[in-house]
Amino acid sequence: MGLSKRHRGAAAVAMAAVAVFASASACSEDSDSGDDGQITLTVDVFGDQGFGYEALYERYMEQHPNIKIEERGKGFALNDYNTRLTQWIASSSGAGDIVALEEGTIVQFKAQSAQFVNLLDYGAGAMEQDFLAWKWKQGQTADGKQLIGLGTDIGSMAICYRKDLFAKANLPTDREAVGALWPTWEKFIETGKTYVAAEESTKFVDAATNFYNVVLMQVAGTGTGYTYFNTNEKFVLDSNPDIKAAWQLTVDMIDSDLSAGLRSFSDAWNTGFKQAQFATIACPAWMTGVIKGQAGDDAAGKWDVAKAPGTGGNWGGSFLAVPKQSKHPKEAAELAKFLTGAEGQIEAFNKLGNLPSNPRALQDPVIVDFKNEYFSDAPTGEIFAAGATSLKPVYLGPKNQAVRDEIENALRSIEQEQRTADQAWQDAVQNGTNAGK
Amino acid sequence: MIGMQNYVDLWADSQFWNAVQNTFGMFFLSTIPQLLLALGLANALNRRVRGRTFFRMSIALPIITSTAAVAIVFSQLFNRDFGIVNYALELLGKQEHIDWQANRFASWAAISAMVDWRWTGYNALIYLAAMQSIPKDIYESAEMDGASKSRQFWRITVPLLRPTIIFTVIISTIGGLQLFTEPLLYSSGAGAISGGSTGQFQTVTMYLYQSMYSRGKFGYAAAIAWMLFLMVVLTVAVNYLITRRINSTGK
Structure with a gap:
């Protein structure tokens, strides 16, 4: 083509512009x-x-x-x-x-x-x-x-506990013996009462509220099979007996003065690990990483893992x-x-x-034979696997999380002594209904 | 009309009205002392004092700190178990620790303290600038007439600052009613958007955000945004009418 020199220059510029444009649009695509x-x-x-x-x-x-x-x-x-x-x-x-x-x-x-x-x-x-x-x-x-x-x-579910605090309260420290203390959540609360009677400066659990959902998933698994919404998407907060059961158990835990009242993932909660403010925590598999990170090297070997009360459980x-x-x-x-x-x-x-x-x-040996050094060489893979396989499925509606937030807020308001249990339940129903709408 | 139902629902929504109450509560609790304090500070710094530049600089410093950092530090100060505020109260003889997050008034006070710490200096700076544009001879003649310092302040300074005061009041109103970061970061951890266990420090903007992201109600969130806009306009109008009444006899 007989382009003059000048025209060639313009064409080159144009070509370059097109190339830049093309590559720019290629960059703006997520996948191309x-x-x-x-x-x-x-x-x-x-x-x-x-x-x-x-x-x-x-x-x-x-x-x-x-x-x-x-x-x-x-x-x-x-x-x-x-x-x-x-x-x-x-x-x-x-x-x-x-x-x-x-x-x-x-x-x-x-x-x-x-x-x-x-x-x-x-x-x-x-x-x-x-x-x-x-x-x-x-x-x-x-x-x-x-x-x-x-x-x-x-997540699965177990209970992580501090051996040193258990020893102070004259409770067994061996993970088998500790697990045997609480076949049910009622027994877990009983153990907690023994603990706080003997060890006054710390509490038994990080926050009662953090146990609520764990208990609910267990109770609902063996009960109705759903939580705030039934399988037809009907809102059943007020009529599902499983919710009330899990609620009552949590309230009992608060009434027995077992709770340090530290909201999960808050700064105060993080400090709680470092200061050893509580003896047990609801412990899904990923929580072992959180504990290790928050409690730090000073607490290495002081924590251990026991099976959770009831059967199965999951968080996350x-x-x-x-x-x-x-x-x-x-x-x-x-x-x-x-x-x-x-x-x-x-x-x-x-x-x-x-x-x-x-x-x-x-069932892979990598998981079954795994020993967690930080947690006193507890066979965490095996413990968590056992919890996971025995959990029964629970149906969760699309707005499950939003409603759950409101119930947990209401429970926390009892923990913070702002509401009585009855008032809090009314709040839970009202705000939960609002969130579930 | 489509969408109108959102406004009807909003009218009957106790969580919304709770958020409105909190927003106004914290707004009054923070803005009034903040502006009065700023006025006092500006007046003090307007005099010839030693190290004037140093003090003028120091009151401006909080503005350049990040709100997030302020909120994190303050929530540590107001920590229930290990906070320095409770420690100080303990030294003063109050043995029972205050749970600054649980109680409504306590949480409002803590959040207002945060807001004031950050914005008092900013307003003081604006007042100071305005004060320096007031001609000195007005004060001189007032002094010759035997007017006291405080009389000069209330009769000359404040009336002449009127436009500036109106400006700061409007800006503070807009900012105060949209309070978000401070109360959100005040409670760290899961479900912070609820603003406390009974929503005791959830502001309108937080409720808007919660409706949108936690509950997926986009239309409802839009309705809240419009209500917030209305509230700001109304409050600004009321505040304007009030501050306009600052008398102009000093002129």
């Missing part, structure tokens, strides 16, 4: 398939340590040379992450190809299930046997037709889901299946101590 079939998948996680998937990404990228994985969100607190996620999902843009949903978050998003890919469409149905039944059910919509999330870890745990807005739902679903498979879950346990939701992984 280039000409060579290269795909970038973005994974959104949360928490100080993330999900411990780094090595798994490497392995997956080696097996799938056309896929590049990027992770975001490590270091984000769950609340901050959820706020962003809510915005991404509501505006149908910005979310990664895979998003992590915490136990309380996934039930919230069930009301917006159309915003998520049905993982059953991508062959995830074959994995049902690989998950604990209740975990699988939590990932589904109420009618069971859509699978929103595949389970990652579970997460899922991986693929939002509809993902441009590569098929590849994203495949990656989610890989990360939540037995191999992925065992890797996450190795890295961070997150307890698998896969029953096969739970």
Whole structure:
């Protein structure tokens, strides 16, 4: 082409501009398939340590040379992450190809299930046997037709206790003997009464309120099978006997003066670990990491883990889901299946101590034989696995978390001596109804 | 009309009215002492005192600290078990520790202290600037007429500061009614957005946020935002009418 020199210059500038523009728009996409079939998948996680998937990404990228994985969100607190996620999902843009949903978050998003890919469409149905039944059910919509999330870890439940404080109160310190003190929650409270009678300067539990949901999930598991909403999404706060039972137990705990009244994750709670203000705490698998971090090296070997009262129990745990807005739902679903498979879950346990939701992984020697040095060499894998497998599934409605917040606030107001138990129950019903509307 | 139901619900929502009450409670508890204190400080710094620049600088310092940092430090000061405020009270003979988070008035006081610590200097600085533009000869002639210092302050300084006072009152009203970070960070941990166990220090903006993000009620949150806007406009109007009445006899 006979372009003059001057025109060539202009053309070059134009070409450069187009190139810049094109690459700029490529950057602005979360995931973009280039000409060579290269795909970038973005994974959104949360928490100080993330999900411990780094090595798994490497392995997956080696097996799938056309896929590049990027992770975001490590270091984000769950609340901050959820706020962003809510915005991404509501505006149908910005979310990664895979998003992590915490136990309380996934039930919230069930009301917006159309915003998520049905993982059953991508062959995830074959994995049902690989998950604990209740975990699988939590990932589904109420009618069971859509699978929103595949389970990652579970919290399970045990009781972590300070041996030195137990010894001071003339209670046994051996984990078997301690577990035998409390076959039921009533016995747990009895033990607490003995404790506070003998050891006046500290309390028995960090906060009674922190036990409420643990007890509720157990009671509801063996009782109605649901909490504030029944399986038809009807609001049943006032009529579900399981809620009242868990409530009453918590109130008994407060009345017996067992509670230090420290709200979970508050600064005062963190200080409580360092100052050894309480002797026991409801202890899901991930809590062992929190205790170690907060109580610090000074308390190494002073903590131990015993089985929780009652049967089973759970607090926390997460899922991986693929939002509809993902441009590569098929590849994203495949990656989610890989990360939540037995191999992925065992890797996450190795890295961070997150307890698998896969029953096969739970029986893996890596987990069964694991001894936690900080917790006096307690076989935490085995203890938590036992708690996890005996928990019965409980149905949670989309607004479960919002209602639960109100109930726990009401319980806390009794703990803080601002309300009597009866007044607090009225508050709980009124505000809970407001939140559940 | 679509969306009107939100306003009907809002009218009957006790949690909303509780938040309104808290917002106004903390607004009065923080703004009135704050502006009076700022006026006094500005007047003191307007005199010829030793190290005047140092003091003027120091009152401005809190403005540049981050609200989050202020809130975290103050919630430590007002900690139930190990806080320095309770420790000081203990030295003064009050054995029973105050749970600064549990009690409504105690939590309002603590949060107001936070707000005042941060904003008093800012308002003082504005007053000081305005005071320096008041001609000195007015004071001189007042002095010749035998007017005392305090009489000069109330009869000359305050009336001439009227436009500035109106400005600070409006700004404080807007800021005060949108109070968010301080009460949110005052209670760290799970469910901080509830503003205490009985919502004793949950402000309107916190309730808005809670409705939106915790409860997923976007339309309802929008309705709250409109109500907040109305409240700010009304309160500013009332405050304007009140402060306009600062008499102008000093002129």
